[in-house]
Amino acid sequence: MGKVISQSKGDKLFNLFNYSIMSIIAIAILYPLYFVFLASFTDPDQVNSGGLLLFPESIYLDGFKKIFAYKPLWDGYLNSIMYTFIGTFINLAVTIPCAYALSRKGLAGKTPIMLLFAFTMFFSGGLIPTYLLISNLGMLNTVWAITLPVAASVWNIIITRTYFQSNIPEELLEASVMDGCSDFRFFFSIALPLSKVIIAVMALFYGIGHWNSFFEPMLYLTSNEKFPLQVILRNLLIMNEAGSRMVIDPMSLAAKQRISEQLKYGVIVVACLPLLIVYPFLQKYFTQGVMIGSIKG
């Protein structure tokens, strides 16, 4: 952007205002996360009394000890990992080929097919008919109930189609067809290897969705040992069972209450851990995904 011409007074004021607002927003978003992190290993007395602001006075790790010893949480973790992998794999297997086919110019019947897809973005059968269907298909309490009904998102198909349209040159297809390349062959050996970015973006979009999904598992899974992390978290944190479920050894009520708050902070940290680890990679791809989708709707 070249050299800036000397700024007017108004612009300087605007910049001052702008930088301040942006700093305030950043702090307002960062601080609660920072606080949860700190509170998970700070002496609960300091946290509960409001004494914790920036740094812990004394460290107290009993909460984490209890959390690590609480088996259902780790079973939920494993279930979530499994559901996320299976679900994301199904998503990609449905979305990518479909988006590729729809990106092809000459495909006969493309418009009605697109309409058929788009309509479901705005209208759906609703909770009960969907539930009855899943139940009639005998999928209740199986991994299929939480992965197949969300096998594809029309929005993601559109984003992926846009990517194919703008990143696979028409000439490449024409040249390959001349050489006797079939559609399958072109898709698997040429288009797919050229589309690692969008595959990564979609894997992340869908993967996060499965990891965070709470409602479908709550609805369709009935046995405790199949619950994913989010359902376990809800029972612990929102139904307020963190203290009573995780602290089994005899303790006075006061002591229990004292630690139950810390348990909640600790569980939140543990739940967010995988996201924190992948976030640096995630962020780049997410931005790319939204950008691809927004260039042309």
Add this chain to the structure above:
Amino acid sequence: MNKLAPKQVMKSWQLYVLLLPALVYLFLFQYAPMYGIIIAFKNFNPVQGILGSPWIGFKHFETFFNSYVFTNVVVNTLKLSVFSLLIGFPIPILFALLLNQIRRQLFKRFVQTITYAPYFISTVVLVSMLNVFLAPSTGFVNNLITMFGGDAVNFMARAEWFRSVYIASGVWQTMGFSAIIYLAALSGVNPELHEVATVDGATTVRRIWHIDLPSITPTIMILLILGVGSVMAVGWEKAFLMQQGMNLPASEIISTYVYKVGLLNSQYSLATAIGLFNSVINFVLLIVTNFISKKLTQNSLW
């Protein structure tokens, strides 16, 4: 152009094979439940099945319209979503316009990185965070209030606080992420426009108003149509998770009510009717907004 000539279809049969899984999914899990909607007009009984159950017309709709919860549930749904839209929609736009003016790339990237982060937190974790922060005696927020001499408020249990907490936390969680799409649109603005305007003595605020804002108007309109079109479809997971006995007067919305009537009380037909009522209003809103936008700004979804 796209005539369904058999010859042409045969030529690219492989493409249809690639489409097949998605089409099967579409019919099985999207359109089949739509067929199931007819139980809203029947007295559904699982033994007789969808086809076998007797028709009873609009009786379930009447039951819902005449029930004592009707007004409350519909008003709650409307209030929650309209306020969410009114507050939650413009904030990411403003944020993107301001962030776009930050010239220090490092600071800009820092702010962006931080503001996206909450988007990845699950609804369960978000509501849990609200619970611990807003807890009456141990929560951070109430500790602050009491420190400054105020009285602690039980935010999560009070009906009058439900909407504020719902909307504010929504802004906190999605502001940064929703801004990406506007930032993308803004990055496409021709920098020469800004240079010329600066040479002519336009201030930053004027340039935002006359250059940046008009260039992202199409994006804004499309997202607004989608937003209005889903006014009745407020994120029900969050409302459901935030619900407590005490805040029900404000937190019971159509979708949470459908869940209770349908799955907890097994009144499948009535719940389907209520859900259908909700979807139809949504769909009509979408079409109307799209029509208005097309007339006024030439931007439309179709």
